[in-house]
Amino acid sequence: MSKTAFPIRPEILDFEEYSPGLSIEDIRRRFGLDRIIKMASNENPLGVSPLALEAMRRHAAFAFRYPRGCAPDLCAALAAYHRLPENCFVPGNGSDEIVDLLLRVCPSPGRHNVVACRSSFSMYRIASRLCGVEFRAVPRRDDFAFDYGMLLEAVDENTALVFIASPDNPSGFCPPWEDLAALARALPSSCLLVLDEAYADFCGDIAAHSLLPRFGEFGNLVVLRTFSKAFGLAGIRLGYGVMPERLADALRSAHMPFSISILAEAAGIAALGDRDFYERTLSVVSEGRSFLTETLAGMGCTCFPSLANFLMFKPPAGRGTAVEIFEGLLARGLIIRSLKSYGLPEHLRVSVGMPEENSLFINALRELIACFSPQPARSA
Ligand SMILES: Cc1ncc(COP(=O)(O)O)c(C=O)c1O
Incomplete structure (x- = not known):
């Protein structure tokens, strides 16, 4: 075949793409197992909100129609939910789309840069790179x-x-x-603080941690939220950004016209109104997180305090590497997250599951750690 010289931008040729958690289907095929438990992508352990499911069923018959641009009914519902002006809301095909839009709308390639913490959510780096914008990763404590x-x-x-x-x-x-407010105020007014609150619902006390209730006090603040976690709609792809109106107008004008489907808009509105599902989700996550934190620590793992629906931990020293533990769990039908792609090869992340899933994970991990226990020296 002749080599055609079509252009591909140089920054794409050695692109380090987003690495998602492994899927249930991949692992079922690889190990021929019947039951797989996925605790890798911080999804909702309860599944889909019954009210959202019902709304999607009702709207399925309209799937032949194009949706309205920028999901106006959803924006109105979000404005009422957060008690903020409707014009500040920009919905996206997942909050990932808002990250991508911000990168395409705000910085000029070759001139501006983007700053984030090292080993943080990889989409910030990926979207910057894709837009040809310099990305600065700052060490953390x-x-x-x-x-x-x-x-x-x-x-x-x-x-x-x-x-x-x-x-x-x-x-x-x-x-x-208060720490995030101090950061927003310390930044130059020309620099936006993009606060990604994908997991804020799980923090126990939103007023103590989120800047969204104080959004009006800042001129350079964007808050991202998603329906993928506490609202159980990761597969439908729905998230949003809350931002100053002038910026929201700019994002809406750059937005793909139909990126929020009819089903996503209907499901999002219904999920916002499903208080029972939301409260049950928070309570399952809070109880599961305490159980996992205490049990992992009791097994000698180094467990990092978390206010999200997942935990980062390091296996006990000398009892198998993170890679060995990760692979061993996979072979037992348990998918958690290796953090190699975050630059943390010694760490693992597990999403909080239902009580039975949490126990199965702990039992499998206990078994594995025992396999890797140092063998007593044999006398000659
Ligand atoms: C910090 C953070 N932000 C955003 C997202 C993406 O959310 P969405 O599914 O709305 O694109 C994730 C997904 O895991 C995440 O961990």
Whole structure:
């Protein structure tokens, strides 16, 4: 075949793509197992909200129609839910789409840069790279807390966006709102703080951690939220950004016209109204997280305090590497997350599951750690 010289941008040729958690189907095929438990992608352990499911059924017959642009009914429902002006909301095909839009709308390639913490959610780096925008990864403290001094040192007059996930993925770290407010105020007014609150619902006290209730106090704040976690709609792809109106107008004008489907809009509105499902989700996650934290620590793992629906941990020293533990769990039908792609090869992340799933995970891990126990020296 002749070599055609079609162009591909150089930054795409050695692109480090997003690495998702392994799927149930992949592992079923690889190991020929009947039962697979997935605790890898921080999905909702309860499944889909019954009200959202019902709304999707009702709207399925309209799937032959194009949706309305930018999901106006959803924006109205979100405005009522958060008590904020409707024009500040931009819905996306997952909050990933809002990250991508911010990168395409705000920084100019070759001039502006983007700042985030090292080993944070990889989409910030990936979307920056895809847009040809310089990405600056700032070291964090050993306990995975954000180093605000280092973040501010990395910011200069050409920094367009600072991304912070709070609670952070993968560490679960979640500072008080006062620290985030101080960061927003310390940034130049030309630099946006993009606060990714994908996991904020799980933090126990939203008023103590989120900047969304205080959104009006800041002129340079964007808050991202998603329906993929506490609202159980990861597969339908729905998220949103809350931002100053002028920026929201700019994002809406750059938005793909139909990226929110009719089913996604209907499901999102119904999920917002399903208080029972939401409360049950928070209680299953809070109880499961306490159980996993205490049990992992009791088994000698180093467990990082988390206010999200997952936990980051390191297996006990000398009892198998993180890779061995990860592979051993896979072979037993348990998918958790290796953090190699986050640059943390010694760490693992497990999503909180239903009580039975949490126990099966702990039992399998206990068995594995016992297999890797140091053997007593034999006498000659
Ligand atoms: C911190 C963080 N932000 C955003 C997302 C993406 O959310 P969505 O499914 O809405 O695109 C994730 C997904 O895991 C995440 O961990």
